[in-house]
Amino acid sequence: MAGDCCVPGGNVMILACSGGSNVGQLSNRAAVELTQEGIGKMFCLAGIGGQLSGFVQSARDVPQMVVIDGCSMACAKASLENAQIPMKTYMVLTDLGIDKNKDLNLKPEDVLKVKEAIKGALSGE
Amino acid sequence: MHIKVLGPGCKKCHETDKVVREAVAEAGSDATVEYVTDIAEIAKHGIFSTPAVIVDGSAKCVGKVPSKADVKGWLGK
Numbered sequence: 001m002a003g004d005c006c007v008p009g010g011n012v013m014i015l016a017c018s019g020g021s022n023v024g025q026l027s028n029r030a031a032v033e034l035t036q037e038g039i040g041k042m043f044c045l046a047g048i049g050g051q052l053s054g055f056v057q058s059a060r061d062v063p064q065m066v067v068i069d070g071c072s073m074a075c076a077k078a079s080l081e082n083a084q085i086p087m088k089t090y091m092v093l094t095d096l097g098i099d100k101n102k103d104l105n106l107k108p109e110d111v112l113k114v115k116e117a118i119k120g121a122l123s124g125e
Numbered sequence: 126m127h128i129k130v131l132g133p134g135c136k137k138c139h140e141t142d143k144v145v146r147e148a149v150a151e152a153g154s155d156a157t158v159e160y161v162t163d164i165a166e167i168a169k170h171g172i173f174s175t176p177a178v179i180v181d182g183s184a185k186c187v188g189k190v191p192s193k194a195d196v197k198g199w200l201g202k
Contacts, residue, residue, distance in 0.1 A: 013173055047171050054171030057184035062173055 012040030012122060013058070013065040015048070015076055022110075023070030023093040023100050030114040031068060039119060040066065049079040059085045066091065066118055071100045089121050126156040126200065131167045132176040138162075141176035141190045148196035156200060 014034055016027035031042040047055030059065065059080065066089040069076045080087055094100055096117055098110055130145055132138025142160045149156050161167060170179055174188035180199045185191070 011174065041173070043173055044171070052171055053182070053184040054177070054179075054187070055173075057177075058171070058173035058187040061187040061189060063188075 011062070011064070013062040014040040014042045014068070014118075015045045015059070015065065015080075016042065016068045017070050017076040018045065019070050019073075019075060020102075021070055021100050022103050022106065023098055025070075025104050026093055026098065026106055026110055026114050027068040027070045027076075029106055029111050030118060033111065034115060034118060039122070040064075045076055045079055048083050048085065051083055056083045056085065059083070064122070065089065066122055068093065068114075068118065070094070091118060091121055126154065126181055128156050128158045128199075129170075129179040130158065130160045130176060131170060131172065131179065132160075132162065133164060133167070134162050135175075137190055138176040141178065141186075144191060144193055145178060145196050148193040149200065151193065152197050152200050152202040154200045154202065 014031045016031035017024050018028040034040055035042045044055055048059055067076050067080060067087060069092045071094045072092055077087065077090065093114055096113060128145055130142045132141060146158050149158055167175065170177065170184065172184060172187050176190060177184060178186040178191055185199050186195065
């Protein structure tokens with residue numbers, strides 16, 4: 001966090017639904033790996049859902065953001081809407097052709113597919 | 126009213142502290158201003174980046190330098 005101080009262009013905020021299904025956990029895994037690769041920085045969606053002011057204001061003020069929902073329940077999107085935070089880049093993983101199930105053993109090819117889709121969406125902003 | 130300026134000490138953080146203090150003085154407010162550089166203390170506020178301004182515990186601005194007009198608005202001036 002503090003290391004970003006005065007860095008031009010800021011950072012990409014990554015918000016994942018991190019839900020209890022394969023696609024929810026794919027959103028989480030992709031967010032973690034993209035953070036580790038320096039593409040952006042994962043941030044706490046739960047803090048936004050809890051309407052804690054530091055989290056909410058951070059999401060309002062960040063210049064670039066990607067919100068990742070696993071499925072069309074769109075819990076991450078709803079959390080942002082409830083906090084009146086404008087949506088920027090948005091992605092639903094079942095829209096990528098990944099079926100939702102309860103198998104939490106993630107397939108490496110699915111993780112890669114999600115990461116590439118997110119990178120593509122960000123570069124298209 | 127208590128205002129915290131959060132930032133480890135870079136140029137933008139110093140600028141934010143300066144803007145906040147000048148706005149408070151110009152508004153004739155009795156708000157106190159605290160410049161917080163301790164990383165652990167900053168992290169407690171759940172912010173994504175610095176500088177940030179916290180007014181009576183509520184985050185008002187994150188990752189950018191506010192204008193004096195912004196600050197005066199938070200002061201109710």
